Amino acid sequence: MAGAITPVVRVQRADFDMDTECAALAPGGDTGALVTFTGLCRDEDGTLGALELEHYPGMAEAEMTRIANEAIERWPLTALAAIHRTGRILPGENIVLVIAGSAHRGAAFEAASFVMDFLKSRAPFWKKEHRTDGSEGDWVEAKDGDTAAMRRW
Amino acid sequence: MPVKLVYFAWVRERIGSAEETIELPESVSTVADLLDHLEGRGEGYAAALENPQVIRVALDHEHTPHDRPIGRDVREIALFPPMTGG
Numbered sequence: 001m002a003g004a005i006t007p008v009v010r011v012q013r014a015d016f017d018m019d020t021e022c023a024a025l026a027p028g029g030d031t032g033a034l035v036t037f038t039g040l041c042r043d044e045d046g047t048l049g050a051l052e053l054e055h056y057p058g059m060a061e062a063e064m065t066r067i068a069n070e071a072i073e074r075w076p077l078t079a080l081a082a083i084h085r086t087g088r089i090l091p092g093e094n095i096v097l098v099i100a101g102s103a104h105r106g107a108a109f110e111a112a113s114f115v116m117d118f119l120k121s122r123a124p125f126w127k128k129e130h131r132t133d134g135s136e137g138d139w140v141e142a143k144d145g146d147t148a149a150m151r152r153w
Numbered sequence: 154m155p156v157k158l159v160y161f162a163w164v165r166e167r168i169g170s171a172e173e174t175i176e177l178p179e180s181v182s183t184v185a186d187l188l189d190h191l192e193g194r195g196e197g198y199a200a201a202l203e204n205p206q207v208i209r210v211a212l213d214h215e216h217t218p219h220d221r222p223i224g225r226d227v228r229e230i231a232l233f234p235p236m237t238g239g
Contacts, residue, residue: 039239053238056161056231059214084238096239116239122216124231125238126162139163142235 007068008081011060016083016097025079025099033105034079035112037098043091049132051140053086053095056124060084067118071100074114075107082115084125117149154225158191160201161233164208167201177223184210185219187230201232209233 008025018036027034041051064082072080079101089095096119100112121142129137159172181187185205192202202208210217211231212224223230 054162055238056159056211056214056233059211059231062214063216120239121236123238124161124211124233124236126234127237128162139234140237142237 005072005077005080007065007072008083009061009064009068010081010083011055011057011064011086012083013085013087015085015094018097018099021081021083021097022099025081025101027079027101029078030103031078031101032103033108034099034101035105035108037096037112037116038094039096039116041089041091041093041095044129047132048091048129048137050091050130051089051095052128052130053084053089054126054128055084055086059124063123064119067115067122070118071111071115075100075102075111077102077107077111080111080115082119084119084123086125088130114153117146117153120146121150156223156227157229159229159231161231163234164201164232168197170197181223183220183222184212184217187223188219188232191232207235209235 018038022034068080068082077100081099083097085095098112098115100108102108127140129140131137155174156177157172157174160168165171178190181190188202188205188208191198212227213229
């Protein structure tokens with residue numbers, strides 16, 4: 001049973017490097033599939049200057065760990081990581097990384113998708129927009145589609 | 154029993170404070186009671202909590218529905234808008 005693995009969960013201001021994180025998970029042995037998802041900051045047709053990512057320290061890590069552990073219970077994973085950035089993030093820069101490893105691709109794809117769907121609606125992070133024209137942007141509103149994406153699991 | 158309240162995103166901006174410590178009045182039993190109580194504390198609170206149904210609440214770092222009682226051992230209560238990470 002792969003339920004014994006411990007997920008890597010981090011909240012950090014610094015950027016992450018996908019190759020480094022994949023290597024750190026040391027797949028090998030029974031890992032036959034490694035699925036990665038990277039969420040990036042869009043430029044919204046040139047109107048977005050930056051996103052400010054706020055989080056609830058302590059709970060963000062705790063909730064990401066709860067989500068990761070649920071994925072580990074549901075799929076036979078050999079590796080799992082969830083890394084989320086905070087602070088000021090420019091268009092094109094990384095926001096979030098999820099890596100899921102398993103013996104076969106089905107579980108790895110599903111687990112990565114599950115973790116992202118729950119992370120978006122349950123992990124305490126909020127995005128505020130800063131506009132390129134200097135005006136103060138709004139807080140990004142949660143989308144109904146994100147809640148629906150979570151409920152399908 | 155004093156309890157620490159922490160606020161995030163536009164809830165924090167409208168209330169005008171990131172955290173405070175209050176004594177929970179006897180009349181506050183559930184999460185919904187707390188939102189009701191806070192809404193009456195001033196203009197900023199009223200603006201932040203005008204649509205209480207959209208406010209998300211966490212007791213000691215765990216998401217908690219509005220109809221749940223607030224245990225006497227709870228130390229930190231967070232109020233925030235729907236989350237938009239990822």
